[in-house]
Amino acid sequence: MRLAGKTISSMNILSELRSRFLTALEAIDPGAVELTTMVLPSQDAKFGDYQANCAMPLGKRLSKPPREIAQQLVDALDVADLCEPPEIAGPGFINLKLKDTWIIEQLAQIVPDEKHLGVDQAQTPRVFVLDYSSPNVAKPMHVGHIRSTVIGDALCKVLRFLGHRVISDNHIGDWGTQFGMIIFGYKHFVDEKSFADDAVAELSRLYKLVSQLVAYHDTTRQKIPALEQRIVEHAVLLDQMHDATIPEDLKEQKKVNKRLRQAEGQLAEVRQTLDGLRKQVAVVDDNPQLATIAAEHAEIGAAVLAETAALHSGDATNRALWEQFLPACLAEIEATYRRLNVSFDHALGESFYEDRLKGVVSDLVQRDMAVESDGAMCVFLEGYDAPFIVQKKDGAFLYATTDLATVEHRLKEWSPDTILYVVDHRQSLHFEQLFATVRLWRDEQIALEHVSFGTVLGEDGRPFKTRSGEAVGLTGLLDEAVERAFKIVSQNDAARPEPLLSEEERHNVAERIGIGAIKYADLAHNRTSDYVFSYDKMLAMTGNTAAYMQYSYARVRSIFSRGGIDAKAIRTGDVQIVLDQPAERALALAILRLSEALDRVVEDYRPNHLTAYLFDLASTYSEFFENCPVLKADNEALKNSRLLLCDLTARTIALGMTLLGIQMVERM
RNA sequence: GCGCCCGUAGCUCAGUUGGAUAGAGCAACGGACUUCUAAUCCGUAGGUCGCAGGUUCGAAUCCUGCCGGGCGUGCCA
Numbered sequence: 001m002r003l004a005g006k007t008i009s010s011m012n013i014l015s016e017l018r019s020r021f022l023t024a025l026e027a028i029d030p031g032a033v034e035l036t037t038m039v040l041p042s043q044d045a046k047f048g049d050y051q052a053n054c055a056m057p058l059g060k061r062l063s064k065p066p067r068e069i070a071q072q073l074v075d076a077l078d079v080a081d082l083c084e085p086p087e088i089a090g091p092g093f094i095n096l097k098l099k100d101t102w103i104i105e106q107l108a109q110i111v112p113d114e115k116h117l118g119v120d121q122a123q124t125p126r127v128f129v130l131d132y133s134s135p136n137v138a139k140p141m142h143v144g145h146i147r148s149t150v151i152g153d154a155l156c157k158v159l160r161f162l163g164h165r166v167i168s169d170n171h172i173g174d175w176g177t178q179f180g181m182i183i184f185g186y187k188h189f190v191d192e193k194s195f196a197d198d199a200v201a202e203l204s205r206l207y208k209l210v211s212q213l214v215a216y217h218d219t220t221r222q223k224i225p226a227l228e229q230r231i232v233e234h235a236v237l238l239d240q241m242h243d244a245t246i247p248e249d250l251k252e253q254k255k256v257n258k259r260l261r262q263a264e265g266q267l268a269e270v271r272q273t274l275d276g277l278r279k280q281v282a283v284v285d286d287n288p289q290l291a292t293i294a295a296e297h298a299e300i301g302a303a304v305l306a307e308t309a310a311l312h313s314g315d316a317t318n319r320a321l322w323e324q325f326l327p328a329c330l331a332e333i334e335a336t337y338r339r340l341n342v343s344f345d346h347a348l349g350e351s352f353y354e355d356r357l358k359g360v361v362s363d364l365v366q367r368d369m370a371v372e373s374d375g376a377m378c379v380f381l382e383g384y385d386a387p388f389i390v391q392k393k394d395g396a397f398l399y400a401t402t403d404l405a406t407v408e409h410r411l412k413e414w415s416p417d418t419i420l421y422v423v424d425h426r427q428s429l430h431f432e433q434l435f436a437t438v439r440l441w442r443d444e445q446i447a448l449e450h451v452s453f454g455t456v457l458g459e460d461g462r463p464f465k466t467r468s469g470e471a472v473g474l475t476g477l478l479d480e481a482v483e484r485a486f487k488i489v490s491q492n493d494a495a496r497p498e499p500l501l502s503e504e505e506r507h508n509v510a511e512r513i514g515i516g517a518i519k520y521a522d523l524a525h526n527r528t529s530d531y532v533f534s535y536d537k538m539l540a541m542t543g544n545t546a547a548y549m550q551y552s553y554a555r556v557r558s559i560f561s562r563g564g565i566d567a568k569a570i571r572t573g574d575v576q577i578v579l580d581q582p583a584e585r586a587l588a589l590a591i592l593r594l595s596e597a598l599d600r601v602v603e604d605y606r607p608n609h610l611t612a613y614l615f616d617l618a619s620t621y622s623e624f625f626e627n628c629p630v631l632k633a634d635n636e637a638l639k640n641s642r643l644l645l646c647d648l649t650a651r652t653i654a655l656g657m658t659l660l661g662i663q664m665v666e667r668m
Numbered sequence: 669g670c671g672c673c674c675g676u677a678g679c680u681c682a683g684u685u686g687g688a689u690a691g692a693g694c695a696a697c698g699g700a701c702u703u704c705u706a707a708u709c710c711g712u713a714g715g716u717c718g719c720a721g722g723u724u725c726g727a728a729u730c731c732u733g734c735c736g737g738g739c740g741u742g743c744c745a
Binding site for chain 2: 014034037040041042043047050051053056057059060066086089090091093105127136172176177274365373374375376377378384385386387388389391392393397398399402425426428429430432452454457478488489491492495496500525526528529530531532534536537540541542543544545548551554555556558559560562565576596597600603604608610612615616622623625626629630631632637647658667668
């Protein structure tokens with residue numbers, strides 16, 4: 001376990017058992033203490049609650065039969081207070097079953113802990129800087145920003161909950177070419193009235209217009225001819241391959257066939273891309289107004305770069321426009337963050353580092369780390385063919401430069417132990433090179449980690465795009481999810497004998513369900529893999545979804561409202577928990593495992609461990625709900641015991657969901 | 669060409685870092701509402717974990733080689 005003992009310190013059953021095993025292992029073989037990681041929750045309930053698999057590897061080390069070692073371990077093990085007598089099974093598994101009395105004691109300790117539900121604070125808190133979301137202002141946020149924003153926010157909340165200091169910093173793109181575009185657009189195409197009415201909408205229109213025109217010229221002059229050329233070359237190549245003599249060696253034959261197929265596939269792909277581009281061009285050509293503008297601004301690409309360069313070199317007009325536009329753009333993305341219920345400690349954008357970039361490069365040169373190559377300033381790193389370019393040959397700086405300046409600032413300002421970059425996996429090479437450069441450049445002991453994630457795909461398995469090939473806008477995405485949620489909420493509520501919710505309540509519930517669905521769907525997938533975005537799946541009431549968790553919570557809460565019971569009174573009252581039914585015991589154990597789930601989240605920065613835990617908890621609760629009447633329990637003591645279990649379940653779900661950044665509803 | 673990632677039920681995905689008989693949810697089939705929210709629950713069926721070797725008490729997981737896919741790869745971010 002990579003961070004065990006460093007980051008992880010919250011008290012939980014697993015770490016308690018591991019520390020007991022540590023003592024036992026030390027007694028047998030002091031060199032085998034790392035085998036505590038082989039104490040794990042059981043896969044199957046029939047083997048007990050936890051199992052220790054240390055005896056097999058240890059037996060090998062000591063050249064003794066594993067079952068004999070297992071017996072020695074059990075003899076040396078002091079767990080009598082929390083477990084039933086351990087059992088040895090199979091080749092040497094040690095199976096552990098927790099004592100009901102111990103579970104009950106642990107639950108009793110959790111009950112009064114309003115804030116942390118028994119999850120201890122890290123013994124050695126660390127300082128994290130979290131870099132996530134990072135949208136470009138002046139460019140509408142799109143589906144690609146979901147993952148970074150949502151995963152980063154959840155990690156931030158979980159790390160803080162465990163007692164670490166976390167500085168969240170939104171590295172906003174506020175200094176790039178997109179400003180050149182809107183500056184150019186403003187100078188040539190602005191509609192003063194629209195701008196006065198709604199500056200953001202007008203700027204957004206200008207951005208779209210200019211980027212469309214730039215793309216038009218780039219496509220017609222560069223991309224399409226290049227693709228046409230490639231098609232010709234490919235065709236020639238294919239002809240040659242077809243004409244080539246077939247090798248006699250079977251293996252070589254296969255290789256040739258494979259290359260042929262690949263070449264054919266590539267050709268088809270190129271043709272498809274070309275078709276797509278021609279369609280985009282046609283959009284402009286078919287619109288007389290657009291076509292005229294396009295013709296009038298044939299050099300728009302260069303002009304945009306010139307506006308950007310002017311901004312960067314301190315041109316007064318452009319600087320003034322930038323200062324005028326920025327607040328409106330920031331307000332726009334701020335609105336999206338409010339809706340997502342996400343906030344940051346800092347939002348130090350690219351512009352913040354603007355005047356430091358020159359210094360970064362000269363420092364690298366002074367240390368002989370950066371050298372000139374083909375006119376650009378480059379850091380050549382061992383093990384990489386391509387250099388890490390910190391200054392272009394035209395003198396402009398790149399995101400590599402900004403990232404280095406940013407690391408420097410963060411080190412100076414916050415002295416973090418770790419900086420996490422929640423950025424998609426396509427940038428992994430950039431981060432590898434960035435980290436390698438920082439290690440050469442700075443002496444500080446700092447852990448830099450690229451918390452990468454996969455792509456959001458459409459139902460066709462291709463990156464999620466609109467029909468016209470643009471990125472799907474985030475606002476529209478959220479709207480649609482909420483709209484669909486509202487339909488589902490209304491339908492289901494209306495179908496009840498007596499509807500529960502007012503129209504206003506339905507809207508509030510739909511907002512939380514819709515936004516929650518998107519967030520949860522993202523968090524529930526292993527972040528390293530791509531996933532298919534599906535409204536139907538994420539809004540489903542069954543399965544591992546936000547709506548299911550919210551429903552489970554509402555169902556628990558309804559017991560209290562139906563029974564007219566104050567949950568706080570149950571917590572403070574003298575309630576003795578009873579675990580006679582298997583469903584009661586299973587639920588109790590599930591509740592106690594929250595901190596194990598949280599440890600696993602921070603271990604590899606994967607929130608899906610928490611969603612998996614919550615889903616398991618909710619499923620366990622369902623079984624309890626079916627089998628164990630609460631309000632109609634046989635006697636008052638049993639009723640109170642079950643009420644307390646219900647309350648703990650609701651609190652655990654609510655806490656877990658809050659750490660994921662998802663809001664609960666009392667009724668739905 | 670080189671580098672990184674991936675391939676698990678018809679579909680969408682988990683799989684606690686090498687553990688016991690590989691798990692969920694959809695979809696299919698069969699059950700459970702005068703009983704705390706049935707927006708639910710329970711059950712059945714569904715698998716050569718891409719293929720072939722190897723490592724060992726034990727492999728979806730580690731190694732090698734194939735097959736198939738994604739991404740990246742000198743002046744975008």
